[in-house]
Amino acid sequence: MNIKSRMANEILIFDGAMGTMLQARGLPAGELPEVWNVTAGDVVTDIHRAYAQAGCHILKTNTFGANRLKLSGSGYTVERVVSAGTALAKKAGAPYVAFDIGPTGKLLKPLGDLDFEEAVDVFAEMVAAGTKAGADLILIETMSDTYEIKAAMLAAKENSDLPVWVTFTPDHSGRLLTGGDIPAAVCLIEGLGADAAGFNCGLGPLQMKALLPELVKYTSIPIIINPNAGIPEQVNGKTVFNVTPEEFAADMKEIAAYAQVIGGCCGTTPDHIAAAARACRGMSPAPVTQKNYTAVSSYGKTVFFGDNTVIIGERINPTGKPRMKQALRDGDMEYIYREGLDQAENGAEILDVNVGLPGIDEVKVLAQAVTGLQGVTDTALQIDTADLAAAERAMRLYNGKPLLNSVNGKKESLDTVLPLVKKYGAAVVALALDDDGIPRTAEGRVKIAGKIIAAAESHGISKKDVIVDALTMTIGTGGDNARVTLEAAERVRNELGVHTVLGVSNVSFGLPKRELANAAFFTLAMSRGLSAAIVNPMDSVMMDAFYAYRALSGADADCAGYVGRFSGQLSQASPLPPAESLTLYDAVVGGLREQAGKIAHSMTGDTPPLEILSRHLIPALDKVGKDFENNLIFLPRLLMSAESAKHAFEAVKSYISKQDAESEAHQIHPKHQKREKIVLATVKGDIHDIGKNIVKVLLENYNFQVIDLGKNVEPALVAETVRNEQARLVGLSALMTTTVSYMEETIRLLRDKEPDCRVMVGGAVLTRDYAAQIGADFYSKDAMGGVRYANELFSNSEGA
């Protein structure tokens, strides 16, 4: 019988542990169990048979770790281990065989060094082999990172038509090791098209039972629960599981009232499974119900649309922002990450990410922005692009259920965007416009919204994942515009039953005192049920309106949010001296970053940028640099000064960008001072990059243009960058002796390809002699030494 129809009628039973059983049969701890598919197939078959006889319906193949990363060096290929393993399970006599896929054993970037696409490829190789070998379904299990779940699921969907079941491993509090909660994991798993989802490993039946209501609450597909036989304990050097078959069966029977599929993981035996199967015999499975909520997720958080208006931060968008444009052109991604962190701190639950700018490679830069942002914040992201390839790449690399901005009612948009939304399990913003433009009436916009929802459903996208933007038009061009938008948004919410979003600030375009009109419009929109608003969270008038509305509408229990926001403001005296009484030099030497920024900003009007740099910032930096080298101050203070100088510099840069934007408008092309470029990298194999980052901030203080290649950098990329950027100096860092060998390799390649380039090195295990031995031009024990070398190098060559 087809497994899907069978699931509707009876509780399906998985087998129990394989590893535990193999160890009992002599597999040494730490050895690869999968290799026994080839070398001791009879033992594996015996275990499968024992489970089949215990009454389980689905056997898991002994292929959990049969990936090329774990098998490397074993002498066996993935294909061989997988096909042997699948064949052993198939002949054991259970009705179904699940092809088992466990984690790669490595961590994905940015936490580890495994590239996302490589992970997809590692899983794809397994999936192809398991499918070919004739499994009935694919079971992705023991996952503790949503990103790895995504890689495995994409591999499964792209390389097989088999049903895909996914179980992950929560801790006692329901969190994955990388921080995700249950709804975040479920959102992602369902979005990517799993046929069943649940928990396995890590916990015993009792602990899983406690987490089950949360899982049931959010899951609209069948649920699988495969616990361990309790929490493992170490007794006399051995791992022992304490839950007996009877206890196990009693808990599993209770679990089976909610879960459609049950079985076991570590420590469970055929006796556990037989007892559980007996206990659940004759039970009818709970019906699988659709849970009607709208949510998107990041790796660590779930954002629900509903009771409260969700704030979507709009600032990562170059339109009308010269400094952001400059940052994007310079590849200064950290500027973008800071914009993201600032907005998240000020109340954004989702960050809109738009990097569309003529002349930049949007596919690459958007992907960079998305992966970089999710490395520093667990705020969810809204991927905002009109470029299909960029949208696909970004949704693929996003660690969560993405929100895509946007699709509209034009046929071409529906035909091209919706398949991507479906494939990557996204929610999508639907703009109420079509080939005829934006309808002038609310009626017209509601109609287009209805059309988009129907099209989405025909692509298999649930309407709960469509969020309609009824389009804000400025009241400057039509007194009726705000009213029409509000009416359309309200009707979409009430009549079509989907969530809504508006870009609020458009409403006042071309008018004076925009913040007043914006805040009033925002309040009106919230009062009419707006689900989400794209606003600037740094704009206190908007956020004040948000908090006030929440308090007035009863959404803010005891006005706690309102009071929290406003009560502290009056008494919050600055603990630091006011900016007026300080010079820029003092602020930088004292490491007072806010003040340094303010003072520099106030100077930009009448002091030329270069003078601010050479007469104020550099002398201050020289002073702290000297104090550091004389042990008068220590690293934190040096860096506080560096950050203060950076803040001051940032004020100057904003001023220059603004001037440039204005002169561009007048068709004047200003000449920029040419800055020397320095390439920095933490070498291949090394992930410890704080030393490099410290050198970077100091070099930037001295107005060098630093091209930061990050960590774990291939030697070839260093050489290629030096050539493309015509850089004359490279700085390399490495922490351990093992990675110094890659440093040596990088230097060798640079000598060969770019003989004119100088190389300075630093890192914990390096010494002057060691550095000379691997061919570096300069070794520095600390960051200031690197700065001094760069300054000397370039001032000498200027004189020559």
Added chain:
Amino acid sequence: MKLTESAVLRYLGYGNAAAEGRVSLLIRQIAAELRECASPKHLFGIWDCRVDDSSLALGNITINSKRLAEHLKGCRRAVLLAATLGAGADSLLRRCGVRDMGKAAIAQAVCAAMIEAYCDQVESEILQKIEAGLCLTARFSPGYGDFDLSHQKDILRLLGCGKIGLALTDGYMLTPSKSVTAVIGLTKEKRAAEGKCGGCADKQCAYREI
């Protein structure tokens, strides 16, 4: 877990110098932030072992290292330990690095002090599990002296470190980055000069604990 300011300052290169008030304040703030986002986890196992002049044999592995062999001289059993502050600590470090390198450097030191303090705490747990009267040698980790870093792989495999989310890069570095693996010997009597840094020959080390 006992996290002291003096330990953090040592990692920041202060030696015995005192911290400025603002740095002290930041250390406290970051320590509080780290307690929020870190999820410390550990595994350990006790194995019978054989130690000769230049190697340690334990489970199905042999580690060739004179320094380690000397460190474990006379031990018949040894503990393998793996501990991590988890993914959240790395995320905090990246977040600080983007916004403020001063804070990032302090966060780095706070994390280092925290994982050490966590390992100390795990050691007291180990002491409770072994026979009364037995002592632990100091922790000895791969990458130190002639104990080759590639043995990280053996330790992770023997302990099954996937369970606590601990893995290796191609260059045998631990990920998440704020993690420790170590070998600890079980001895009958407490050894002299066994303080944290007492047994180390590098008297010039900036991080030496006196």
